[in-house]
Every structure is written in C-alpha cells, then in structure tokens.
Amino acid sequence: MEALYRKYRPKNFDQIIDQKQAKLVLQNAITKDRVSHAYIFSGPRGTGKTSVARILAKALNCPNRSTYEPCCECESCLSIDRGTHPDVIELDAASNRGIDEMRRIRDAVGFRPMMGRYKVYIVDEFHMLTREAFNAFLKTLEEPPVGVTFVLATTNLERVPPTIVSRCQVIEFKNFTETDIFQNLMVVAKKEGLNLEEDAAKLIAKRSAGGMRDALSYLEQIANFALGEVISLSLAEKALGLVPSEIVDQFIDYIITGKISQIERLLDTVFENGYDLAQLVALSVERIEERISQNATIELLQLAKDLLEISKELRFAENKKTICKILAMNLAAKSSESRQEVVQKSKPVEEIVQPREKKVDSNLSQIEELLQWLKDEKDMSIYVALTQSRITQKGHILDISFLPSQRFQYEYLREKLLELEYLFKTKMQKDVVVNLFIDEEREKRILQKLQENFPGRVRIEE
Structure with missing residues (x-):
C-alpha cells in the first residue's frame, strides 16, 4: 500500500498548495524559457521542495507541454513520477556526501540527455555534503553544459557555502498554515473514505508544525489505529500517544x-x-x-x-x-x-504556631521567619514541602512529620536534609537536629476523629 504522502504528492503546479513565490518564479521561467542552470530550494521539511523539483523536471522534459504545466500523461512525465527517467537523477546528499559522488556528477553532466530535452539533478539535503565535495561540485555548478539544471534542496541554507549560494537562484519554501493543512486533510480523508472529525483534523494540523508530509503521515497512522472507527479527537490523541x-x-x-x-x-x-x-x-x-x-x-x-x-x-x-x-x-x-488563598490540607501554619508537644514562642517565630524567607528569596520548593508538614520542637531537635499521603514531600526533603539543617541552624543561630519521618499514627487519629464526627460515612480499611 502506497503511503498517503506519496499518493497525494502534487503532480503539477496547479496542485501545489500555497508556495506562491516558488510557483510564480518557476512558471515564468518555464514560459519565457529562462530556466536557471541551478536552483536552491530552501525551507523546512515537508513543505514540497522535492515535489516541486520533480514538477519542474516534468515541465522541462514534457513533449506535450504548451504552457508551464506538464501533461502528466506522457511516458516522460510518468517515468519521472515513478523515478525511472534516465535524465532525472535524484541524489540524497545525506548518504552520498563525499567527493566521489560529486566527481561522478561532474563526469556525467557532459553527456547529452537520453530521453528528454534536459538533464535535471535533484540533490536532497544538499547542506550535508563535505567541504571537499562542495569544492569538487563548484566548478561544475559554475559552468554547466547547456541543457543541465541542478535543483539543490536543503533545510539548512546557512550550512551551504556562500560560493555555492551566489551561483544559484534561491527559492524559499515556507511552512504551510494550519488552515491549509486542515483543508487538505479533510479532502484526503474524504477520498480515502475516512470519517475524520474536524477537531481531530485540527489536532493533526497543529502537531504537524507546518509540514504537509508529517500531517499525512499522522493521518495514516491514526487511520490504521482507528480500523474503520470515527476518527475523533480522543482517538487521534490515543493514536499519536498524546496526553488527553x-x-x-x-x-x-x-x-x-x-x-x-x-x-x-x-x-x-x-x-x-x-x-x-x-x-x-x-x-x-x-x-x-x-x-x-x-x-x-x-x-x-x-x-x-x-x-x-x-x-x-x-x-x-x-x-x-x-x-x-x-x-x-x-x-x-x-x-x-x-490570590491570597491558604492551602488547607494539613493546616501547617496553625500547627507551627501552637504545636501540641511544646510551645516555645521565640523559636517558633524564628521558624515562621525562615518559612517566609524561603518563600520570598530562597527556595520555593522547600517552602512548599515544609508547609505541607507538621513541625514541632523538643529542645535542639526539630521533628518534621508527614502523613503517609505526603510521601513525595518527605522524600524530597530527605534528599535536602543537609541543606535543611544548615538553613535552620543559620536562622535559629544554634545547633539543631532535623528529624524527618512519616507519622502514620497521626493519620489514624485524624481518620478516627472523622469517624466519630461522621459515623457510618467514614470507613477505615487496614
């Protein structure tokens, strides 16, 4: 089964979505017979650079062309679509980036076209060539034989040497808008018999980040996941592994x-x-x-x-x-x-001001000052964890307890224990020992109190 992005690849200029600059420049060049010997197609992935390069090659070699549009029915056009035309050579510079490949191109450009009027070299990811390969290609690019056109596609124009760029016409391809992608997805879905909801199509358009190829690949992935079901927003999220x-x-x-x-x-x-x-x-x-x-x-x-x-x-x-x-x-x-809201889960401030075990107002005010200092200037993460705890003091020992449901805060402060002791020593100006522990008994007392206040409505499970 042919992939959707290949099946619905544009076959002529009229089918190209947007990319007005590229279409206008190439259409006028073809109509007035002023096609450049070298073009650089620069732009993000999935924006139609290779597709437009193929359309250009078809237009240059189509024997039935009257304006700028290829007929898309002759053997020349069909063979270019199939990738078998002897005069249209496609090369991936990401995997053929050395000097030997460029030398082979240099040796081959001198031969006349075998089937059409033009030999067209389409080099994808052109910026991946090595420095030596760029240098070997430079002379060929500067003085190519008549009837040879180079189309150099790149997603990173900055990595192409200025000596190369100055010898080419640079055509910028831009990302597709979400609206264009959305509309194309709905058209493709209808042709493929897919029940695609608009919210799902909008999600795909957003996730594709301006790339039509990515959008069609996502649609195909979701369609395979759906197996004939309605493609809703929630189903599309599941198929793409997105958070609901x-x-x-x-x-x-x-x-x-x-x-x-x-x-x-x-x-x-x-x-x-x-x-x-x-x-x-x-x-x-x-x-x-x-x-x-x-x-x-x-x-x-x-x-x-x-x-x-x-x-x-x-x-x-x-x-x-x-x-x-x-x-x-x-x-x-x-x-x-x-918002001046107080977190009521464990009422930590009240327990700090009036601890059950011991009341030492001066020391407790120092703890309150430390909490305020942490909140204003130091470490908000430690402050949040401490406000969820119960702090009591017994001499030089500070007990910081948490309920079992607050184990995350407990584990976090345990990793920060040395820093925590230093903060308390500095603020209270005396040696203190910090004990961190999970107080399961306190949780039982709270549950028992709830059971007494709401008989029959609260059940304690062991």
Whole structure:
C-alpha cells in the first residue's frame, strides 16, 4: 500500500498548495524559457521542495507541454513520477556526501540527455555534503553544459557555502498554515473514505508544525489505529500517544487555582499511565497560547513563560517526574499566594504556631521567619514541602512529620536534609537536629476523629 504522502504528492503546479513565490518564479521561467542552470530550494521539511523539483523536471522534459504545466500523461512525465527517467537523477546528499559522488556528477553532466530535452539533478539535503565535495561540485555548478539544471534542496541554507549560494537562484519554501493543512486533510480523508472529525483534523494540523508530509503521515497512522472507527479527537490523541486534552486542561487549571495536592496526584497519574511529562508541559503551553489569543492577560503570559522554563529544565533532566512535580507545585503555590488563598490540607501554619508537644514562642517565630524567607528569596520548593508538614520542637531537635499521603514531600526533603539543617541552624543561630519521618499514627487519629464526627460515612480499611 502506497503511503498517503506519496499518493497525494502534487503532480503539477496547479496542485501545489500555497508556495506562491516558488510557483510564480518557476512558471515564468518555464514560459519565457529562462530556466536557471541551478536552483536552491530552501525551507523546512515537508513543505514540497522535492515535489516541486520533480514538477519542474516534468515541465522541462514534457513533449506535450504548451504552457508551464506538464501533461502528466506522457511516458516522460510518468517515468519521472515513478523515478525511472534516465535524465532525472535524484541524489540524497545525506548518504552520498563525499567527493566521489560529486566527481561522478561532474563526469556525467557532459553527456547529452537520453530521453528528454534536459538533464535535471535533484540533490536532497544538499547542506550535508563535505567541504571537499562542495569544492569538487563548484566548478561544475559554475559552468554547466547547456541543457543541465541542478535543483539543490536543503533545510539548512546557512550550512551551504556562500560560493555555492551566489551561483544559484534561491527559492524559499515556507511552512504551510494550519488552515491549509486542515483543508487538505479533510479532502484526503474524504477520498480515502475516512470519517475524520474536524477537531481531530485540527489536532493533526497543529502537531504537524507546518509540514504537509508529517500531517499525512499522522493521518495514516491514526487511520490504521482507528480500523474503520470515527476518527475523533480522543482517538487521534490515543493514536499519536498524546496526553488527553482534559488532563492538559486540568493541569493548567490546578496551577492557576493553586491546587498543589491535586497537581501532585495528577502528575502521578500521568506518569503511571506512561505519558511524557515534558509533552504535558509543551501541550499546556500550546493550550495557554490558545487562551491568550482569545483573551490575553498578564497572568496567562506569565504562566506560559514559567511553563517554558519548566520545559527547559525537563529537556535534559534524568528524574523528570520529581522535577516536574516540584516546579509545577511551586507555580501553584505562587498562584495561591497571589490570590491570597491558604492551602488547607494539613493546616501547617496553625500547627507551627501552637504545636501540641511544646510551645516555645521565640523559636517558633524564628521558624515562621525562615518559612517566609524561603518563600520570598530562597527556595520555593522547600517552602512548599515544609508547609505541607507538621513541625514541632523538643529542645535542639526539630521533628518534621508527614502523613503517609505526603510521601513525595518527605522524600524530597530527605534528599535536602543537609541543606535543611544548615538553613535552620543559620536562622535559629544554634545547633539543631532535623528529624524527618512519616507519622502514620497521626493519620489514624485524624481518620478516627472523622469517624466519630461522621459515623457510618467514614470507613477505615487496614
């Protein structure tokens, strides 16, 4: 079965979507018989560079051409479509990048065309040639024989030597718009008998990042996954392995509303289901971009900037889960503070001010000062973890306890234990020993209290 991006590759200039500059330059050159000896087609992948090069080769060699359009029915046109035309030579410079390949081209250009009027050399990924290969190709490019045209396609024009660029006409190819990709996907889906919903097509158009080839490849992948089912947005997300839209929306809303514990549980779920946390952050940035386009606010702009910073941190991180949790919870804490909301899960501030074991007002005020200092200047991640804990003091010993459901905060502070002790010693100006532990008894007491207050509605499972 032929791939969709090959099956629906444009066969003439009229079928080319957009790329107005390339079409106009080449059409006029063909009509007025002023075709250059060398073109550089520069632009992102999947924007039609090789397809246009083939159309140019067909137009130059089609015996039935009256204007600039090839007939697409003669043996010359059909053989170019099949890749068997003896005068149209396609070369991949990524795998044929040495001086020997360029020497073979130099030796072959002197021979007359065998079947058509022009010999057309299409060199893909031209920037991948070695320096020696560029030098060997330079003389041939400067003085080619009559009836020879070079089309040099590249996704990285900056890597092509200026001596090469100055001897060619450079035609820039641009990314397709999401609208163009969306419309083409709907046309292809109809021809292929696929029941493609518009929301799914829009998702594919966005994921393809301006490349039509990528979009058609995605569509083919999703169609194989669907096996005749309606291609909905949720099905397309599953087929592409994307984090579901509802999870992305929840993640953003939890950050904006300062729901720290919900973020922790959500990220645990995302990780356990095998989704990529870096992808979740990237999709969140895209979703915020959509919201900004509808109603730009300072808060959304700042959130997008903060998520981009998280994305950078995750790019080379080994423990993506921990880093994503801490940084996302940090953002939620900032949002909560800006809204003057207090996280009520474990009421840490009340327990710090009035601990059950011992009341030492001066020391506790120093702890409060340390928390405020951490929040304002030092480390928001440690601050968030501490505010979820219960802090009590017995002489020179500080007990920092967590409920079993707060094991993540406990593990994070345990990794920071030396730094934590140093912070407390510096702020309290005396030696202290920090003990971190999971207080299972406290959780049992809380559950028992709930059971007493709500008899028959709370059940404790061992």
